[in-house]
Amino acid sequence: MSTDKKISRRDALKRMGIAVVSTAFASSGLLSVASCEKKGNKRIIFYFTGTGNCLHVARQLAGDDAELLSIPQMMKHGKYEFEADEIGIVYPIYGHMPPYMVRQFIQKANLKANYKFAVLTYGARKCDAVEIWDNISRNAGNSFNYISTIVMVDNWLPNFDMNEQMKIDKHIPENLQKITADLNLRKHWHEPVTEEERQQHQGFLERSGLDPEVGFLMKSEKHFTVTNACIDCGICTYVCPRGNYELTSKGVKMSGDCEFCFACIQNCPQKAIQFVKSEDGSFPDGTEKNPNARYRNEHVSLMDLKLANNQKL
Numbered sequence: 001m002s003t004d005k006k007i008s009r010r011d012a013l014k015r016m017g018i019a020v021v022s023t024a025f026a027s028s029g030l031l032s033v034a035s036c037e038k039k040g041n042k043r044i045i046f047y048f049t050g051t052g053n054c055l056h057v058a059r060q061l062a063g064d065d066a067e068l069l070s071i072p073q074m075m076k077h078g079k080y081e082f083e084a085d086e087i088g089i090v091y092p093i094y095g096h097m098p099p100y101m102v103r104q105f106i107q108k109a110n111l112k113a114n115y116k117f118a119v120l121t122y123g124a125r126k127c128d129a130v131e132i133w134d135n136i137s138r139n140a141g142n143s144f145n146y147i148s149t150i151v152m153v154d155n156w157l158p159n160f161d162m163n164e165q166m167k168i169d170k171h172i173p174e175n176l177q178k179i180t181a182d183l184n185l186r187k188h189w190h191e192p193v194t195e196e197e198r199q200q201h202q203g204f205l206e207r208s209g210l211d212p213e214v215g216f217l218m219k220s221e222k223h224f225t226v227t228n229a230c231i232d233c234g235i236c237t238y239v240c241p242r243g244n245y246e247l248t249s250k251g252v253k254m255s256g257d258c259e260f261c262f263a264c265i266q267n268c269p270q271k272a273i274q275f276v277k278s279e280d281g282s283f284p285d286g287t288e289k290n291p292n293a294r295y296r297n298e299h300v301s302l303m304d305l306k307l308a309n310n311q312k313l
């Protein structure tokens, strides 16, 4: 007699839905906040992501065993004490610097581990990002044994056409393999930085006027606007790690300190969120390469991003 149990299509979909949601939940860290804290799991990896590159990298480095924790979720829950054998962090460089939330997190966190590693994703020019992270983390009492960069799609809309970026082979699987091998050996290494790269970063700071102690921290209402193409779908209210968007009876409202991660603008299905042109041409001036091209990492779903960044729950 067959032991196979036939299930209805509805039940099957229901089960698949639960499986999908729980996988996504696991990578946001919502299920594991309580379980991993101070327990000494083998490897914990923290990540910050706007368009999914860092979540993809974090997942690849996590393999089957590591605990993946979203920095915006940890900060929302006020979790800053962690202990494990190995602790990693994956974040996108913004003007060669960490996102402001990542900077705040590392300054508040107490990360206890025998081995700490950082992997910084970027799109075109990393400059002295490795040294910048080394200084920030060391000053915060959380120094890292291994710091590497990895090149991905560049999601900086002012300079890059997302459709063109997606066509470029950036050798991501090969580079991930190399980093994975380093981490398995617990290699102690900081990717070298040249004097020219330091100078390039100084030049960028002068041109942009950004404060090196802060990096990108803008006012969303100053730099973005929502056009009447908006259909009130609410996606922007879930993907913003700052919770800057709100659905109101008069449509979407947005305001507040902004990481400039572009999760909102890149994931709006209507392309209804647009840059505001700056009147005096100050950085960033509000122009973009291709307003019709938008990007999310091909291995990362919209649900993944909502769970990683959502500030509502």
Ligand SMILES: Cc1cc2nc3c(=O)[nH]c(=O)nc-3n(C[C@H](O)[C@H](O)[C@H](O)COP(=O)(O)O)c2cc1C
Pocket (backbone or CB within 6 Å): 048, 049, 050, 051, 052, 053, 054, 055, 091, 092, 093, 094, 095, 096, 097, 121, 122, 123, 124, 125, 126, 152, 153, 154, 155, 156, 157, 216, 259, 260, 261, 262, 297
């Ligand atoms: C505000 C901002 C600034 C950026 N600055 C740089 C940069 O200085 N150099 C670079 O190569 N890429 C830069 N990028 C590209 C991102 O670092 C890169 O696309 C990253 O992989 C995005 O990760 P995510 O998909 O996890 O958000 C910048 C992107 C943004 C949104």
Ligand code: SF4
Pocket (backbone or CB within 6 Å): 226, 229, 230, 231, 232, 233, 234, 235, 236, 237, 252, 267, 268, 269, 270, 271, 272, 273
């Ligand atoms: S994601 Fe776009 S369409 Fe959806 S509510 Fe936000 S602005 Fe409107």
Ligand code: SF4
Pocket (backbone or CB within 6 Å): 050, 220, 239, 240, 241, 242, 243, 244, 257, 258, 259, 260, 261, 262, 263, 264, 265
């Ligand atoms: S407003 Fe947009 S760019 Fe700013 S933090 Fe929120 S999602 Fe990121």
